[in-house]
Amino acid sequence: MLRPHSAADGALVRVRLPGGRISPAALQELAELAGENALELTSRGNVQLRGVVDLDAARERLMATGLLPSDSHERVRNIVASPLSSDVRDTAARLDEALQARPELAELPGRFLFALDDGTGDVAALAADAEIRDGVVHLDGHPTDLPATAPHLLDAAQAFLDVRADEWRIRDLPDGARRIARALGGRVTGPRDVPEPPNPPPVGWFDQADGTVVLGAGVPLGRLDPRTAQFVAAVDHPITITPWRTLYLHGLDEGAAETVVRVLAPRGLIFDANSPLLRVSACVGDHGCARAQGDALAHAAELAGTIGDDERVHVVACARGCGAPSGEHRRVVVRDGADD
Ligand code: SF4
Numbered sequence: 445m446l447r448p449h450s451a452a453d454g455a456l457v458r459v460r461l462p463g464g465r466i467s468p469a470a471l472q473e474l475a476e477l478a479g480e481n482a483l484e485l486t487s488r489g490n491v492q493l494r495g496v497v498d499l500d501a502a503r504e505r506l507m508a509t510g511l512l513p514s515d516s517h518e519r520v521r522n523i524v525a526s527p528l529s530s531d532v533r534d535t536a537a538r539l540d541e542a543l544q545a546r547p548e549l550a551e552l553p554g555r556f557l558f559a560l561d562d563g564t565g566d567v568a569a570l571a572a573d574a575e576i577r578d579g580v581v582h583l584d585g586h587p588t589d590l591p592a593t594a595p596h597l598l599d600a601a602q603a604f605l606d607v608r609a610d611e612w613r614i615r616d617l618p619d620g621a622r623r624i625a626r627a628l629g630g631r632v633t634g635p636r637d638v639p640e641p642p643n644p645p646p647v648g649w650f651d652q653a654d655g656t657v658v659l660g661a662g663v664p665l666g667r668l669d670p671r672t673a674q675f676v677a678a679v680d681h682p683i684t685i686t687p688w689r690t691l692y693l694h695g696l697d698e699g700a701a702e703t704v705v706r707v708l709a710p711r712g713l714i715f716d717a718n719s720p721l722l723r724v725s726a727c728v729g730d731h732g733c734a735r736a737q738g739d740a741l742a743h744a745a746e747l748a749g750t751i752g753d754d755e756r757v758h759v760v761a762c763a764r765g766c767g768a769p770s771g772e773h774r775r776v777v778v779r780d781g782a783d784d
Contacts, residue, residue, distance in 0.1 A: 445506060446518050452734040453481075454495035457502070459511055460518065463525035463536025463560070464489040464684040468677040470509040475673035477502050482667035484728070487769055488557070488570070489524055489687040494732050517544045520552040524570055527684040527692050528650060528658060529562035535576075536560055539594040549601055553612040556604070558597055569641035570687060570770050573614045574600040581630075583621035584614040585638040590630040603627040641771040643756055644722035645688030648715050649701060657701040659693045662714030662722045665744055666767075672711045679704055687770070689725060720748045725769055729761035729778065736761035738778035747776065 448455040459474065466474075474483055477493055484492040496502050506512045514521070521543060525536040539558060543549055559572030568577050568585075574597045575582040581590040583600060590596045603624045604614055614620040622632050647660040666689035668676075676683060676691065679700070684692040691713075693704060705715055714721055724747055727733065729740030744759040751757055756773035760766060765775060 445503060445512055446515060448496065448499060451494065451732050452736075453732040454497065455499055456732070457493050457496050457499070458486065459491045459493070459506065460521045461490055461511075461685055462521050462523035462540040463533050464527055464686055465533060465537065466491075466511075466683050466685060467509070468680045468683060470506075470511050471673055471683055472677040473505055473509045473511075475670040475677065477505060478670040478673070480670070482669055483673055485663055485666040485668060485685055485689040485691070487687055487689075487725075487767055488522060489685050491685060494728070514544045516547070516550040519554040520550060520556065522554070522556060523558045523560070524567045524572065524687055525560040526562035526564055526566050527660075527686045528564075528646075530694070532560045532562045533684065535594065539597065542594050542598060543601075546598060546602070548605065549598065551605055552601055553608075555612045556601060557613075558601075565639040566642055567687065568637075569639050571615070571638045573604065580633075582637075583624055583632070585636040586621040586625075586632045587634045587637065588621070588625045588630050588632050590625065590628055596628070599628055600624055641688065641769065643754065643771065644717055644719075645686065645690050647690055647717055647719075647722065649705075655697075656694070657696045657698060659696060659701050659704055659715070660690055661693075661708060662690050662719060664712055664714065664721045665689075665724065665726050665741055667741070669712070672708065672713065675707060675711065690722075720751055721745075723751060723756045724748045724759070725757075725767065726759040727761060727766045729759075733761065733766075735764065738780050740778050743776070743778045 445457045448457045481494045525532045557572040559567045559575035561568040561577040576592040581596050611617045625632050647662045650658040682694040724744050726740040726744035730736040738761045740759045740761040758768050758773050759776045761778050
């Protein structure tokens with residue numbers, strides 16, 4: 445948002461959502477700012493807006509919603525968290541605050557990723573640089589004996605900054621995980637362990653121990669129509685955007701959950717875990733990128749009708765391959781209607 449990219453269809457801005465959390469009021473604001481354009485959900489659980497005309501006004505409105513809390517740290521607030529665990533989501537908020545409180549960490553590369561996994565291995569599949577999983581810190585997927593606390597994650601980020609030259613990720617640094625663990629007085633305790641992401645991503649109805657329901661909805665091709673986003677905001681319950689281009693509504697009672705499905709399913713949100721659309725993604729292609737050699741979105745929508753039961757496909761419109769999902773997938777490059 446503070447350093448917009450100039451795309452073929454105008455200013456492209458990314459709004460970071462640490463842990464994927466977004467309030468209904470903030471989603472409503474994003475939907476209004478999007479105008480007629482879709483809100484794009486990214487592979488790190490953030491939101492992109494395309495064709496933003498008045499950037500200053502957009503920044504002011506986002507600051508008022510709390511979505512831009514820090515000029516200095518905006519680029520480095522890259523935190524993913526298991527979406528179904530409220531404890532982990534709360535830890536993500538605390539980690540975000542603690543990150544912003546360390547001025548030196550504003551120098552982290554924008555690709556450095558923090559993850560908080562609740563033991564399901566879902567966000568562990570993103571191979572974060574510094575991650576809490578199974579009660580310890582993992583560094584680039586390697587388990588260590590460092591305690592699973594937010595300060596230890598931030599210390600690991602600082603240790604990376606101290607030893608890096610121009611590397612963007614711990615994986616780029618020779619023997620990176622071991623060096624950073626040692627710098628913190630710990631050690632790597634096992635081989636790199638990065639699980640496959642959930643396939644398909646979990647959607648539907650999730651009963652919670654407190655009697656409430658979480659509803660998970662797939663967003664076709666990660667493009668959330670702004671009017672549909674306003675319907676989601678109007679439910680007025682906490683929302684999480686996930687790295688699998690799905691969104692979760694938390695804290696519903698059964699009656700409200702049934703109503704939400706009745707309203708949002710006809711608007712295209714996916715509540716059926718068997719939908720092939722959950723396993724297809726695409727870059728924006730010629731709907732907004734000057735490099736595009738074809739219509740990746742249209743091709744992806746067509747492909748959804750033909751892919752195999754376990755297959756995941758990512759369609760792009762040039763060899764650069766933006767927006768690829770984590771884990772195994774088949775990449776399809778569209779060039780003027782042909783594909784390879
Ligand atoms: S993969 Fe190519 S066409 Fe698609 S968004 Fe990236 S640069 Fe543009």
